Amino acid sequence: MTYLCQLSELRHDSAIGLDPWCDGRDTLIALRYGDGVRVFRNNCPHYDVPMHYRKNGFMTADGQHLVCFAHGALFRPDSGECVLGPCLGQSLKALEVSIDDKGSVWLVG
Numbered sequence: 001m002t003y004l005c006q007l008s009e010l011r012h013d014s015a016i017g018l019d020p021w022c023d024g025r026d027t028l029i030a031l032r033y034g035d036g037v038r039v040f041r042n043n044c045p046h047y048d049v050p051m052h053y054r055k056n057g058f059m060t061a062d063g064q065h066l067v068c069f070a071h072g073a074l075f076r077p078d079s080g081e082c083v084l085g086p087c088l089g090q091s092l093k094a095l096e097v098s099i100d101d102k103g104s105v106w107l108v109g
């Protein structure tokens, strides 16, 4: 398993970028959703490019959707499904995570 972050670092209304493999850029997006955590690859299904234009700039101002700043596609934060924009109906790639009893979030697999 790959360590990602602490649960306490994640919020419901904003997402953070993570670089767990030291690629020099945030390849994953993580946020709280309900009692759990959602982690997606930071690749828009429209053109397979990173979603953000600034550090941790992954969500709309109202905190309701993930957004790709290239062409404005909106994604559900629970499923990663695009609900508005040029990749409507496509989804961000979701990754499985687990949370241990110390509040550490791990990528499974």
Ligand code: FES
Pocket (backbone or CB within 6 Å): 044, 045, 046, 047, 048, 049, 068, 069, 070, 071, 072, 073, 085, 086, 087
């Ligand atoms: S590259 Fe993300 S909406 Fe076009």
